[in-house]
Amino acid sequence: MATWVKGILQVAFFVVYSWSVNALTTLSGLNIPGSIVGILLLFALLQTKIIKLEWIDLGAKWLIAEMLLFFIPSAVGVVQYEDLMRDNGVKLLLVVAVSILVVMAATGLMAERLSGRKKAASR
Template identity: 45%
Template sequence: MLKWVQGAYQVLLLILFSALGDLIKRILHTPIPGSIFGLLLVFTLLFLKVIRLEWLETGASFLLANLLLLFVPSAVGIIQYQHLMEAEGVRIFLVIAISTVLVMTITGWTTERLSRKREQKQGLRLWS
């Protein structure tokens, strides 16, 4: 029960960061979504060690585990725009496919580089 309550507080904290990101977006009048500003805010605070990963980890893991449920409203919303899907569906699909491949490629490349760096650091520690 305690882990569930902790996760709920962490999700609320993540929602707060998203709301702060929306506020920043409105203040700056930029086309960048507020959620991106919230994400950058969380990243900056984690990087500067103002907040610790443990303060968000359970809530973030919960949200990631249930990510597909969060896309259900978007998928249902597509039904309302059937005419748009008929006219531009191929283009939309291509954009989604290309961006997905790019994200997967860049994520894999970044993970590989970070993994190699970590292995090199650990290898140096073993021999030092």
């Protein structure tokens, strides 16, 4: 099968999977976003080898590579709130910047902690 066909089918899988998990969480009344449930379920399916990584890797790589496109509507939506941005723009940018730094620091610390455990376990 051609690579581009595999990629399209894998992206289609993610679209259907996302829609299905969102529908299930809505119908079940869970107070957890469908995206979180979907990520956890996909992780479990990959770990148990029910879904093989090669079945979804091409589509996942494409979606990650094009992730910026999915944020453009959010950025365009901000333009609609010109008054809010004029009055609180600096505060909002400060909150976003601090949030990014906190996430980066937490991710780095967690990565160091986990890599330290792997090194200790392999000794």
